[in-house]
Amino acid sequence: MSRAREIIVAKDLGFNYAGAKKPAIQGVNLSISEDEFILLTGPSGCGKTSLCRCLNGLIPNFYQGEWTGELMVDGLDVTTQPTSELSRRVGYVFQNPENQLFALTVEKDIAFGPENLGFSRDEIRERVDVAMKITGTSALKELAPYELSGGQQQRVALAGVLAMKPSVIVLDEPTSFLDPHTAEEVMRAADDLRRELGLTIVVVEHRLDLVARYAERIVVMDGGKIVADGSLEQVLDEQFDMLEGLGVGVPRVSLLWSMLRRDGIVSGKVPTHVEDAASALSGMMSH
């Protein structure tokens, strides 16, 4: 079986912000392949945002502090590459799209990144058109970003990042400001990019139920360290008590199942989806 190319490799990575009492991240070993969809989670202050900042070089280029270990992203050593080089490879979508969109029209906003890289008009045109097509924002191109709904804004932010033709897209709590249907729409758009373009997607999120359908792998951090890394089903089943103890937003059906299992009412793996729990319980009641 051929192994997909490794796109992110961290070896014993650590970072201590200047003046901070303890490191934000420490001893992080992580290997992420092309076209993986990763859910990165953990309690507030666990280091997940700091780890993401390393991926596109914001750390160590814009934040002062002490760096240890190694981090390679798309074949580049983060500590020796300029941020301009890294930002082409790692796109970052923030929690609040209002902080990211500023041009007068959607089209101009999406063109901003490629324009700054100094591409020809034709190249910019093509990148913008492709990005709008994939994210379903073509019909919005003449509109001003503030006229859009939250989900549309977040898709435009995604298109802007996509126009840079990155290999990795990091979405940092991208659905916080969105209602559940709109949140689903953004997650689906990110998953399309993974499936159609082979991009690596890293989503930072507290609410596992929102991402459970798309993420095959979950990485959990606490105190700057990785404390769990595996398939969502496996981590939920084997390390449920640890996740709950950390205050990770486990799907409610998983929580219910684990309570019933503790009470000796049910057994077997903790389900991740409502449908699985429903059919297991239903089967039991039909007897």
Add this chain to the structure above:
Amino acid sequence: MITLEHVSFRYASGYLALQEIDLNIQGGDFVAIMGENGAGKTTLAKHLNGLLKPSQGRVLVDGEDTRKVSVAHLARKVGLVFQNPDHLLFSETVKDEVAFGLKNFGFSPEVVEKQVGRTLEALGLAEYADTSPFLLSGGERKRVALASILASEPDYLILDEPTIGQDYQQKERLRNFILQLYSQGKAVVMITHDVEFVAESNPKVILLSKGQIVGQGSADSVLSRDEMVNRASLVKPQMSRLFGELAKHGLPRDVVDVHRARILLEDKLGEVKAPVAQNP
């Protein structure tokens, strides 16, 4: 009591954001206003403290018409915590930020210090008293914004999306805090689309869609009904979806929180006495 009588509001652009809203909020109430992005939730919240005045109808706060009194006067009674904390924060330290409102209201330095300390403690922010709010994480900044409003102990507390960026422990802390406030006779109004948080907190739910109230009632009665949830573009809580599937076995449909679900299933499965269920 805050009373909204036939309140409609049209923005200068001509957009009709609220239509004929009738609503009463009184001490001891815990209300969740829910609906999709653009439903008018934040516009409604801004009417409760006079930031926006109705185009038609009126809003009374303890009998005073919000069009006739200043926002500053209302601010002592009605505290509004915005969705985005950066719209509110500007001081150099967390302590100063939280003290700002109290100082403006003319409290003595001793009272200010005591209130600030108490509030920071309650929200788990004491260790950041001398830190700049801008060095904190998004979730922490949100709690500072909340603290700066709570410190002056308004009778009516309006929270716009308080759970955004908060992990589960912090949500739990927020829930306990809200519980404490309304059991002390304060009114808490929360604007949110966090269905799971609402399902487990059990406030009175008001569903807003396109500027109109399309449903209201207890969390379990509202969030377990497809037609209401769909109309407000929400998604049912996981427990409600599960119990929708299990209704054919004689279990109730209106289950939205994990704890009630657990009790019902223990009863039901204890009675079945079948071999332990296996999740394949």
